[in-house]
Amino acid sequence: MKRNLFTTALFLCVFGLLNAQNYKFGKVSKEELIQKEHPIDPTADAAVLYRETKSEFQYSENAGWSLVTDYFERVKIYTKEGFEYANATINLYKNNNEDKLRGLKGSTYYLDDGKVKEVKLQKDGIFDENTTKYLTQTKITMPDVREGCVIEYKYSITSPFILSINELKFQETIPVDKVFVLFKSPEYFVFKNHQRGWIPFKIDTESRERTMVFNQTTQDFTGHGAIGIPVTSSREVRFKENSYTIELNNVPALKEEAFAGNLRNYTSALQFELSYINMPGSTKSYATSWEDVSKTIYSRSEFGSELDRNNYFEKDIDNLLSGITTPDEKIAKIYYYVLNKMNWNGYNGFYINEGVKNAYKKGSGNVADINLMLVAMLRYANLNANPVLISTKSHGIPLFPTINGFNYVVASVDSSQGTILLDATQKDADIGILRSLVINGDGRLIKKDGFSTWVSLRSHIPAVKSTMLNVVIEPTLSVTGKSQNRFTGNYAFQYRSKFKGVNNDSQIKELEKTLKQTELSNHSFENLDQLGQPVSLNYDFESLQAIEEVAGKLYFSPMLFLATPENPFKSEKREYPIDFGFPMKDRYIVNIALPEGYQVESLPENVIFSYGDNLGSYKYLISQMGNKLQLSVEFSINEAFIGANDYGNLKKLFELLIAKENEKVVLSKA
Numbered sequence: 001m002k003r004n005l006f007t008t009a010l011f012l013c014v015f016g017l018l019n020a021q022n023y024k025f026g027k028v029s030k031e032e033l034i035q036k037e038h039p040i041d042p043t044a045d046a047a048v049l050y051r052e053t054k055s056e057f058q059y060s061e062n063a064g065w066s067l068v069t070d071y072f073e074r075v076k077i078y079t080k081e082g083f084e085y086a087n088a089t090i091n092l093y094k095n096n097n098e099d100k101l102r103g104l105k106g107s108t109y110y111l112d113d114g115k116v117k118e119v120k121l122q123k124d125g126i127f128d129e130n131t132t133k134y135l136t137q138t139k140i141t142m143p144d145v146r147e148g149c150v151i152e153y154k155y156s157i158t159s160p161f162i163l164s165i166n167e168l169k170f171q172e173t174i175p176v177d178k179v180f181v182l183f184k185s186p187e188y189f190v191f192k193n194h195q196r197g198w199i200p201f202k203i204d205t206e207s208r209e210r211t212m213v214f215n216q217t218t219q220d221f222t223g224h225g226a227i228g229i230p231v232t233s234s235r236e237v238r239f240k241e242n243s244y245t246i247e248l249n250n251v252p253a254l255k256e257e258a259f260a261g262n263l264r265n266y267t268s269a270l271q272f273e274l275s276y277i278n279m280p281g282s283t284k285s286y287a288t289s290w291e292d293v294s295k296t297i298y299s300r301s302e303f304g305s306e307l308d309r310n311n312y313f314e315k316d317i318d319n320l321l322s323g324i325t326t327p328d329e330k331i332a333k334i335y336y337y338v339l340n341k342m343n344w345n346g347y348n349g350f351y352i353n354e355g356v357k358n359a360y361k362k363g364s365g366n367v368a369d370i371n372l373m374l375v376a377m378l379r380y381a382n383l384n385a386n387p388v389l390i391s392t393k394s395h396g397i398p399l400f401p402t403i404n405g406f407n408y409v410v411a412s413v414d415s416s417q418g419t420i421l422l423d424a425t426q427k428d429a430d431i432g433i434l435r436s437l438v439i440n441g442d443g444r445l446i447k448k449d450g451f452s453t454w455v456s457l458r459s460h461i462p463a464v465k466s467t468m469l470n471v472v473i474e475p476t477l478s479v480t481g482k483s484q485n486r487f488t489g490n491y492a493f494q495y496r497s498k499f500k501g502v503n504n505d506s507q508i509k510e511l512e513k514t515l516k517q518t519e520l521s522n523h524s525f526e527n528l529d530q531l532g533q534p535v536s537l538n539y540d541f542e543s544l545q546a547i548e549e550v551a552g553k554l555y556f557s558p559m560l561f562l563a564t565p566e567n568p569f570k571s572e573k574r575e576y577p578i579d580f581g582f583p584m585k586d587r588y589i590v591n592i593a594l595p596e597g598y599q600v601e602s603l604p605e606n607v608i609f610s611y612g613d614n615l616g617s618y619k620y621l622i623s624q625m626g627n628k629l630q631l632s633v634e635f636s637i638n639e640a641f642i643g644a645n646d647y648g649n650l651k652k653l654f655e656l657l658i659a660k661e662n663e664k665v666v667l668s669k670a
Helices: 002-020 030-034 080-086 290-299 314-320 327-341 356-362 367-380 489-499 504-512 644-661
Strands: 046-060 064-077 087-093 100-112 115-120 126-132 135-141 150-159 176-186 189-196 204-220 229-251 269-279 282-285 385-390 408-415 418-422 442-446 452-456 463-473 479-487 518-526 535-543 548-550 553-556 584-593 598-602 607-611 616-625 628-637 665-669
Touching: 030 100, 064 080, 080 087, 087 100, 087 150, 100 135, 176 189, 290 442, 290 452, 314 327, 314 367, 327 367, 327 408, 327 418, 356 367, 367 385, 367 408, 463 489, 479 489, 489 504, 489 535, 504 518, 607 644, 616 644
Parallel strands: 046 176, 463 584
Antiparallel strands: 046 064, 064 150, 087 135, 100 115, 100 150, 126 135, 176 229, 189 269, 204 229, 269 282, 385 408, 385 442, 408 418, 442 452, 463 479, 479 535, 518 535, 548 553, 553 665, 584 628, 598 665, 607 616, 616 628
């Protein structure tokens, strides 16, 4: 009965708020401002109260067809952590033509002595940034944001790029209370739609007659002197217009979970793809394949032609490779040469900006300048090298073949270890290592003849962490010892990125964050600046709380601060895959000198268990040798990407692992 009353009250609360809302710009209600927490998701830091997108095609004599889209969004901010949702980024594309942003308005609303106060968005809260040669971003920061406020903004974009329709997102990492989408297209434009995510939604369609007035200007030569006088005439054209309407209510937040990868790839969304244009008297198809997209990109002078240039580096590479004969040595020499010489200017893109020759002279360029240069040098050295197109995590995974589906490019090259990927924009990345933000689905490898194929971006070589602890239990029951650590692959990349150039005190503070109540001293790194070598870390440690004494017996986990503290997988089920980023292998050897006057009463049992079809394994072996204990632990994840259907088993693996690592050795007095 109580549950029914609660459910009824919750429904009335949500229903009452929805009725109180006026979904027009400037009509924020007191009810929206008074609300202290989201009625369905009380943990939410913010919520999208309303999101509206309306699109239609318009025609002009000069510009032809364009797509006009009106955007409107209203957001409730509950906590300080939700302030980030008071910012927005508007992407404006350009090539021979460009998107036009119009009518940008925004306001922040809050209650002051029971009255609704409005603070309007001013010019100092609007920033334009040229992200790439083909993209400008307008960023807005709403004014006077505070806990409990509501912000809203609206704008319109007129786009000449009718072949590329922006994705419509229905889900965020915060609740979305209401979404309304209206997409109109003339009967001449035939679209496919691609749905993503697991939240079902219906697309309502209907056709109506639309009238559009076309103005046409001609020269009139019939007048005196046969001087051409511009004459404008108008005519009405009637055609059918197809409307697509989507309405969703109470879309739940997509919750961030451990090893989620790119959550954007799993949000519920819709994208329209122009299949063909059927104008009176002619039909033109726009349905393309990824092969078509790859060939189009490669044929552009800003891409394929740059791979054929080598006159600017020939002498340098000839000198660099003098006496070098093996492919792997050539790869290493060229990669580290480009890595050290070139500096990334922070801009993504798969088309060059500076041009490879100018970028080489300047020593800097965008992603394409640097990595297409790298491909050209590898080819010059008679290596099988090709560019690989990528869509980064922030860019999402395209739902259908489109040039705009990519925004990054790296190099691939055949080596003795197989085909490896190289990104010379990342100073701390070793051969075959890509940074996390780039590893997003698969990449499209393009060869000289235009042939292309998908390749995995994830490394198949595991990152290895090897740790040895030599431990002494002191008479005071404190634990002291020395730790020797060695990291390869992505682990080494992570340590270089985090600790290179950081002073000693900051390094210690960062290391101690993960070492439960343990103090470090005499720490030292090796090879933080030396790519191609494993990173080493050595330190002394002392822990005052690792040993528990109860009734004259000593209890402690032989894993000490190396034990996994908690299960990263907490939810009962998971709708999207587990993305570790790279396969990994962790090895620990712990040698423990027993204190005088004590003997082993009990040890944890040895276990070996595996997960799935060779997806991962865990081994825990402990033994006594004289007055010492030796523990050997190995944990491996063999696949970087694991499907959601295996989530339950993976969660169980971590439960068993944590339980085992927290089992105690028991010592009693001899």
